[in-house]
Amino acid sequence: MNVFLREFRAYRKSLITWAVSLAGIVGLFMALYPAFASDIEGLNEMLANFPEAIKALVNITPETFMSVLGFYGYLLSFAWLAASIQAMNLGVVIISKEVSGKTADFLMTKPVRRSEVVTGKLAAALAVVLIMNVVFMAVSYLAVAATGAEFDSSTLLLMSSTLLLLQLVFLALGALFSVTIPKIKSVVAVSLPTVFAFYIIGAIGDVLDNVELRWVSPFRYFDPAYMITERGMEPEYLLVVAVFVAAAIVATYVIFAKRDIHTAV
Amino acid sequence: MNVFLREMKAHRWGLVFWSLGMVMMIYSGMAKYGAYEAADESVAVILDQIPGAVQAVFGMTGFDLTSAAGFFGMLFLYLAVMGAVHAALLGAHLIAKEERDHTSEFLYAKPASRSRVLTGKLLAGLVNIIVLNMVAAASSFYFVEMFNKDEPFGSDIVLLMIGLFFLQVIFFAIGAAVAGTSHKPKSAASRATSIMFGTFLLFYVVNLDEDLEFLKYFTPFKYFEASALMTDGALDPVFVALSATIVVLAIAGTYRAYSARDLAI
Amino acid sequence: MELRMNVIETSRLTKYYGKSRGIVDLDMTVEEGEIYGFIGPNGAGKSTTIRTLLGLIHPTSGSATIFGKDITAFGPQIRQEVGYLPSEVFYYDDMRAIDLLRYSASFYNKDPKATEKRARELAERFDLDLRKKIDDLSYGNKKKVGIIQGLAHQPKLIILDEPTGGLDPLIQQEFFHLLKEQNAEGATVLFSSHILSEVQKLCDRVAIIKEGSIIRVDQIRTLLENATKRLTLEMAAPVEESVFALDGVSDLAVTNHTVSFLYRGHVNDLTGLLARLDLVDLQVEEPDLEEIFLHYYQKEE
Numbered sequence: 001m002n003v004f005l006r007e008f009r010a011y012r013k014s015l016i017t018w019a020v021s022l023a024g025i026v027g028l029f030m031a032l033y034p035a036f037a038s039d040i041e042g043l044n045e046m047l048a049n050f051p052e053a054i055k056a057l058v059n060i061t062p063e064t065f066m067s068v069l070g071f072y073g074y075l076l077s078f079a080w081l082a083a084s085i086q087a088m089n090l091g092v093v094i095i096s097k098e099v100s101g102k103t104a105d106f107l108m109t110k111p112v113r114r115s116e117v118v119t120g121k122l123a124a125a126l127a128v129v130l131i132m133n134v135v136f137m138a139v140s141y142l143a144v145a146a147t148g149a150e151f152d153s154s155t156l157l158l159m160s161s162t163l164l165l166l167q168l169v170f171l172a173l174g175a176l177f178s179v180t181i182p183k184i185k186s187v188v189a190v191s192l193p194t195v196f197a198f199y200i201i202g203a204i205g206d207v208l209d210n211v212e213l214r215w216v217s218p219f220r221y222f223d224p225a226y227m228i229t230e231r232g233m234e235p236e237y238l239l240v241v242a243v244f245v246a247a248a249i250v251a252t253y254v255i256f257a258k259r260d261i262h263t264a265v
Numbered sequence: 266m267n268v269f270l271r272e273m274k275a276h277r278w279g280l281v282f283w284s285l286g287m288v289m290m291i292y293s294g295m296a297k298y299g300a301y302e303a304a305d306e307s308v309a310v311i312l313d314q315i316p317g318a319v320q321a322v323f324g325m326t327g328f329d330l331t332s333a334a335g336f337f338g339m340l341f342l343y344l345a346v347m348g349a350v351h352a353a354l355l356g357a358h359l360i361a362k363e364e365r366d367h368t369s370e371f372l373y374a375k376p377a378s379r380s381r382v383l384t385g386k387l388l389a390g391l392v393n394i395i396v397l398n399m400v401a402a403a404s405s406f407y408f409v410e411m412f413n414k415d416e417p418f419g420s421d422i423v424l425l426m427i428g429l430f431f432l433q434v435i436f437f438a439i440g441a442a443v444a445g446t447s448h449k450p451k452s453a454a455s456r457a458t459s460i461m462f463g464t465f466l467l468f469y470v471v472n473l474d475e476d477l478e479f480l481k482y483f484t485p486f487k488y489f490e491a492s493a494l495m496t497d498g499a500l501d502p503v504f505v506a507l508s509a510t511i512v513v514l515a516i517a518g519t520y521r522a523y524s525a526r527d528l529a530i
Numbered sequence: 531m532e533l534r535m536n537v538i539e540t541s542r543l544t545k546y547y548g549k550s551r552g553i554v555d556l557d558m559t560v561e562e563g564e565i566y567g568f569i570g571p572n573g574a575g576k577s578t579t580i581r582t583l584l585g586l587i588h589p590t591s592g593s594a595t596i597f598g599k600d601i602t603a604f605g606p607q608i609r610q611e612v613g614y615l616p617s618e619v620f621y622y623d624d625m626r627a628i629d630l631l632r633y634s635a636s637f638y639n640k641d642p643k644a645t646e647k648r649a650r651e652l653a654e655r656f657d658l659d660l661r662k663k664i665d666d667l668s669y670g671n672k673k674k675v676g677i678i679q680g681l682a683h684q685p686k687l688i689i690l691d692e693p694t695g696g697l698d699p700l701i702q703q704e705f706f707h708l709l710k711e712q713n714a715e716g717a718t719v720l721f722s723s724h725i726l727s728e729v730q731k732l733c734d735r736v737a738i739i740k741e742g743s744i745i746r747v748d749q750i751r752t753l754l755e756n757a758t759k760r761l762t763l764e765m766a767a768p769v770e771e772s773v774f775a776l777d778g779v780s781d782l783a784v785t786n787h788t789v790s791f792l793y794r795g796h797v798n799d800l801t802g803l804l805a806r807l808d809l810v811d812l813q814v815e816e817p818d819l820e821e822i823f824l825h826y827y828q829k830e831e
Contacts, residue, residue: 028470035474078466085462183623185366188454189354196350197286200343204294267636275624367620371679374584374616375637376609527587 003112003120008127011090015128018086022132023139025082029075030143036071037149068149069156072140073224076159080166080219081199083132087167088191090125091174094118095256096184104261114257118175122249125171133164155231162222162233165241169218170195172248179256215240268377268385272359273392280393283351284400290347291401294340295408298333333409334418334495341425341491342468344401345432349461349486352394352433356440357457359386360519361450364529379524387441387516394433402426421495428489428500431508435485436461438515445519450529482507535562535598537687537718538583542592545578552578554742555592560720565713567733567750568722575742576722577617580691584614596687610639613680617692619672623665627653627675630664634679649682655708656701669696677705681712688712690721694728706732727816758794763804764811765789776803 095118098104107117140160144151170191177190184190202219214220214237221237360383363369373379405422439460444453468486471477481487488504538560545552553575560566568576581587583594585605594601596608621630628649635645653660658674667675673696680688688709694702709732713719723729729736730750738746765787774782778795787810793800804812 025466028466029473032470032474032477035476078469082462185362186354186358186454188458189358192350192354192458193283193286196346200290200346201293203343204290204297204340267633271622271633275622366622367618368622370581370586370614370616371619371621371634373586374609374612374614375634376606376612376639377637378606381606525588530581530586 001120003107003117004123004127007121007124011124011128015131018082019132019135022079022082022136025079026075026136026139026143029078030072030147033068033071033147033149037066037068067151067228068144068147069151069159069228070224072144072156073159073228076162076222076224077199077203077219079136079163081195083136083163083167084170084195084198084218085191086132087125087129087170088174088195089187090128091171091176092178092184092187092190094121094125094175095178096181096187099183099261108261115253118253118256122171122175122252125175129164129167129171132167133161136160136163152231155228158231158233159222159224159227162227165222165238166218168245169241172245172252175252176248176255179252179259266381266385268382269389272386272389276355276389276393280396283347283397287344287347287397287401288404290343291340291404291408294343295333295337295412298336299412332416332418333413334416334421337405337409337418338421338425338491338495341429342486344405345429345486345489346465348394348397348401348429348433349436349465350458351397352435352437353440353457353461354454355390355393356437356442357444357453358440359390360441360444360523361453364450367530369528370530373528380520383445383520383523390437390441391434394430394437398426398430398433401429420498424494424498424500425489425491428491428494431500431505432485432489434512435508438512438519442515442519442522446522446526448526448529485511536560537562538594538596538720540579540583540592540594543579543582543589543594544591545582545587546590551575551742553582553739556739556742556744558737558744558747560718562718563713563716564734565709565719565721565732567729567736568720568739569724569726569729569736570739571724574739576724576739577691578742579739580614580689580720580722584609584612584689611686613683613685613688615673615676615680615688615690615693617695619669619676621664621672621675623663626661626663627658627667628660630675631660631679631682635683638683640683645683648684649678652678652682652708656704670698670701673697674701677708681708684712684717686717688717688719690719692723693721694723694725702728758792760792760815761790761800762813762815763789763807763809766808766810769807773807774803776800 098107108114137157137160141153141156144156173194174191177194178184181190198217199219202217205214205217205220218241221241222233226232226234363372372382402422405426406419409418409422436457440453440457443457443460444450447453447456464484464486467480467484468490471480471484471487485508488501488508494500536559538558540556540558543556543558544554556575556579558579568579570576578587582589583596583601585601588602597611599608601608625633631649632642632646635642635649638645650660653674656674656677658671658678662671664672664675673693677693680690690709694705697705706728709719709721719732721729721732733750736748736750737744738748768786769784769789771782771784774784774789774791776793776795776799778793778799780792780794782791783789
């Protein structure tokens with residue numbers, strides 16, 4: 001409990017910065033919706049004339065693309081990117097902070113089991129993630145409602161919940177990195193390239209709707225168009241998330257219990 | 266010079282890792298093009314008619330996706346992002362690491378002025394950037410040629426690579442400046458990459474709404490946008506001048522501030 | 531009388547960290563060829579002074595010269611002839627010890643071969659395997675690397691900030707021999723510590739720094755005359771405090787069978803007293819400098 005409290009308190013300021021930034025991203029993009037909407041009037045007729053190949057290529061339908069939720073789906077990828085960086089930072093920092101900050105000698109020699117330490121820290125990270133998502137959902141709802149366009153709230157909720165799933169994935173991945181990579185001197189140097197790599201892989205695959213590669217990048221597990229039309233998520237990807245997060249967390253506990261703690265000195 | 270050589274040695278594996286990543290990314294991108302040859306003439310006509318906002322959403326703005334070079338142009342943004350992340354992290358890291366790792370009491374008690382050390386580090390960073398750029402250029406030529414259909418592309422790629430180089434130098438300078446001027450060098454990498462991330466988002470925002478076009482001066486990704494470069498066949502002198510100004514100011518600021526401030530021990 | 535140059539001269543040297551004081555109006559002179567000790571409790575300003583002299587931090591006001599040159603204007607030049615061992619050593623983990631020493635040597639204008647030769651000699655003397663990676667060295671061994679990188683280039687001024695932390699007693703002795711040798715060859719040594727015994731062994735003069743200012747500068751002889759010992763006695767049977775009413779006894783504490791006090795004065799008077807007591811165990815310690823001086827100056831205040 002004390003580990004949880006200390007970690008959570010230490011993260012306060014950063015949480016506020018991130019929450020504000022994420023809210024900013026949502027607000028900024030949704031504010032552009034009116035301009036976007038007027039820009040694409042008349043797209044409907046054009047769409048009818050598109051050959052199948054192109055429709056498949058860019059996956060545009062009136063419902064999924066030109067609605068306000070469709071636009072929201074677009075901004076989701078940026079929200080995912082930012083949130084994933086935050087989540088991975090959180091995960092990586094978990095253990096590496098003690099080592100690089102030289103407090104391993106302090107914490108790890110207290111009468112506490114290693115698993116308790118991991119639990120406390122993960123719990124704090126999870127609390128941060130949950131708060132972020134509450135903020136995100138609230139701001140999303142407000143911003144979308146503010147555009148005045150019609151939308152289905154439950155679908156919006158569904159779509160914004162994907163942020164939580166992505167954060168869990170990267171949090172777990174970050175935690176796994178933090179117990180396997182021996183010396184992490186710069187959290188950002190690990191998390192940024194990793195997240196961006198997945199993002200770029202996702203973006204490249206996205207343009208061409210490449211099915212095989214969908215499994216590789218978490219950024220492609222959740223398709224906004226699918227969520228809008230089917231009002232659900234594709235179960236196989238939910239399963240991947242669940243399995244990965246569970247496996248990574250378990251591995252984190254196991255590895256950390258066994259490994260030597262090398263302090264900086 | 267000794268500082269230069271030492272930094273070159275210290276970064277060699279990182280450079281290899283990033284270079285490999287760059288090669289893989291270019292290959293996989295172009296390979297996807299090869300797999301989905303949308304070779305129809307009519308397609309090009311239709312793609313042209315898609316409204317700017319839609320194009321922006323799919324990152325297709327102004328490209329002829331049917332040609333290998335055109336497709337590569339669309340890929341370029343992701344190359345640019347990779348280059349920017351690498352450069353920003355490199356710039357911040359080179360300057361901040363002595364204070365972060367507490368080796369500043371060793372290095373700066375030596376008979377070398379801070380400026381001299383800074384020069385060695387910055388030069389090493391520049392060499393790293395150039396190498397990455399060369400790797401990107403070589404892979405681009407190689408893989409575009411591999412999937413090309415007898416269309417000329419050489420000058421396009423050269424131009425894009427020059428643009429990439431400018432982008433790298435800009436973010437490198439920003440990274441160095443953030444680390445050099447701040448009293449909290451440990452968080453320099455995060456701040457530098459936040460700036461980079463912000464300009465990345467801004468790039469999309471500017472493309473989404475024509476009214477916001479004036480904001481293009483605030484995001485270097487717009488200075489060297491692939492579609493513009495390939496259409497004009499040349500760099501925009503205004504943007505080149507702006508880039509040079511940013512870099513000069515950032516580097517000069519770094520030298521001044523770094524010599525004048527106390528080193529965080 | 532020899533006319534000695536002042537190697538270090540500070541004039542009202544002041545450093546504030548924001549609002550916290552580091553050092554205030556510090557005036558200090560270190561003569562050529564002397565071993566100058568700089569003692570004081572934690573937080574007194576020893577490291578601040580040293581770091582300012584080396585240019586790692588900049589003074590808020592005041593000035594200082596080393597070898598007659600202003601430290602702000604001629605920093606790099608001055609440091610050609612300075613060797614520095616910081617209180618906590620950190621080096622580049624990916625390097626081997628020999629790589630770091632070569633890198634260090636590359637900054638000086640001296641003959642690199644001679645410097646390397648000297649480095650190897652020192653490494654042998656201190657029993658350090660130069661082929662080992664810095665990352666794999668224990669803290670004490672890292673300190674040895676620190677000693678060597680500070681001395682291999684035969685500097686005219688050696689600055690040490692609490693140098694013996696982490697060194698085992700044998701190595702400490704070897705280190706002191708080395709410093710004495712260098713001093714005999716003309717090097718000046720500035721040495722900060724809070725361990726009185728070290729300072730006693732080496733220094734000619736000592737400056738006492740407290741709360742950012744130099745309180746006193748003395749020849750070492752004078753300090754020795756004022757040295758205080760802490761005695762802890764285990765008595766066979768409880769005794770009254772009055773038994774210890776001897777001139778020079780202070781800070782007396784009697785609990786059951788344990789008696790502790792500070793003693794400053796003639797040793798023979800003390801041993802005479804002890805001889806009359808029925809003791810189970812006896813411990814004589816030289817207290818921490820902090821203890822002595824806090825006690826001493828509390829009295830003065």
